[in-house]
Amino acid sequence: MTEFNAQNGALNGAAADAVNNAQECAAADTVNNVEKCTAADDTQDTVQAVAPSANYGILVDYEWCTGCHSCEVACQMEHGLEPDRFGVKLAELGPWQIAGKKWQYAYVPLFSDQCDLCQERVALGKLPSCVHHCQAACLVYGTLDELSANLKTKTKQTLFALK
Ligand code: SF4
Numbered sequence: 001m002t003e004f005n006a007q008n009g010a011l012n013g014a015a016a017d018a019v020n021n022a023q024e025c026a027a028a029d030t031v032n033n034v035e036k037c038t039a040a041d042d043t044q045d046t047v048q049a050v051a052p053s054a055n056y057g058i059l060v061d062y063e064w065c066t067g068c069h070s071c072e073v074a075c076q077m078e079h080g081l082e083p084d085r086f087g088v089k090l091a092e093l094g095p096w097q098i099a100g101k102k103w104q105y106a107y108v109p110l111f112s113d114q115c116d117l118c119q120e121r122v123a124l125g126k127l128p129s130c131v132h133h134c135q136a137a138c139l140v141y142g143t144l145d146e147l148s149a150n151l152k153t154k155t156k157q158t159l160f161a162l163k
Pocket residue numbers: 074075076078079087088111114115116117118128129130131
């Protein structure tokens with residue numbers, strides 16, 4: 001049975017071989033109410049080689065996005081994109097005062113039509129470049145069935161899929 005830990009972006013369980021970003025938080029500590037994984041090494045950036053298909057996507061848990069832009073740069077470097085072209089682009093919401101002390105402020109990565117879900121990397125058993133370089137572990141690559149199921153576990157998530 002697959003278990004999803006929304007705060008570290010990891011799917012654990014039998015299906016995690018195919019659904020990745022499986023950074024196991026063996027020694028997760030709690031700092032500022034955010035669970036942080038021990039640093040992932042390259043051996044964790046491997047997944048079972050799978051045929052890229054429309055059945056895969058990326059789940060974004062933007063509650064934990066820091067707005068660092070690493071995903072944007074990782075994609076540009078991986079695909080040789082010009083500085084004004086993006087496979088994924090960060091949108092910034094707010095700050096807007098909604099009422100009293102309640103404010104809207106969020107970073108939300110948006111995927112463009114230039115994203116191919118890093119099919120070449122994935123075919124080699126690697127994670128998509130943006131997923132691998134997200135230090136906040138808020139990007140999760142996996143099957144649409146499992147990712148969509150995880151959408152139900154918490155708010156402030158979006159799911160990107162190819163056509
Ligand atoms: S999955 Fe690959 S192509 Fe798509 S945004 Fe991420 S790095 Fe770019």
